Amino acid sequence: MSEPADQLVYGVPAAKVVDALRATGMAESDVIALVGRGVARSEAVAKAAVVTPPFVFQTQVAQTAPECALTFVRSFVHPDFIDGVTVVQGGQTPEEIGFNLRFHSIEADLDQISHDLHTASNCTAELRRELFGIVQELQTKINEIDGRLDTKVKDKAEKETKEKEKETKDTKEKAEKETKESKDKEGKDTKEVKDKDHKEKDKESQKEGEKDGHGKEQADLHNPVAAEDEGPEPAAEGEERTFIKLEDRPEVGRAALADPDDEGA
Structure with missing residues (x-):
């Protein structure tokens, strides 16, 4: 790298700056980059420091002439004349x-x-x-x-x-963002409330079912005879039986249908 003798880096000759940087063991490429930036910035500062000359009239007017x-x-000088005395x-x-x-x-x-x-x-x-x-x-x-x-x-x-x-x-944009966040939050809150209500209802239904089942089991355990005497549950509407059970048959029909072998015995 050739040392620019005329260049200044913030008032210091660039050659001295280059020698000082090389003495520190800095790489040549880094020296070039650093000195180049220093020269450019010092020139920019120098240009900024130039004061614009004040306005000067092109027409010159002398203070005195x-x-x-x-x-x-x-x-x-005219002296006064005396009548009859001054000779004209x-x-x-x-x-x-x-x-x-x-x-x-x-x-x-x-x-x-x-x-x-x-x-x-x-x-x-x-x-x-x-x-x-x-x-x-x-x-x-x-x-x-x-x-x-x-x-x-x-x-x-x-x-x-x-x-x-x-x-x-x-x-x-801020208003739109706030409106969107408010709607999203409102929808989220509504969903959470609905989910919570559903969960509470499910829990209540489960508790009621467990309560009814537990009460029936307890009643059957404490009164098994009553449970047996209750007999068959009545058929629901539309589910009536077409044939009667054997034990529900009348005596006449039972005798007529009896086995002859059983009678001889």
């Missing part, structure tokens, strides 16, 4: 700068204001484009989160539905 700074500073002139003199220079100073200030307004407008437009990009990214991310939530809610609802169906099925 030096190019958007406004630089206008007013340069024109167009050109510049040591005592007066003149109206031409004053108006040019006003123009320079207006140009500076225009530049700053242009800069502010461009920065506002750029900020608007960046804001639009961020809003689009937020919309996409919110829709993604909403889709995940819908999936989780749907999965949860399906899981609850399955659990309810399973619970209903288990309850129904």
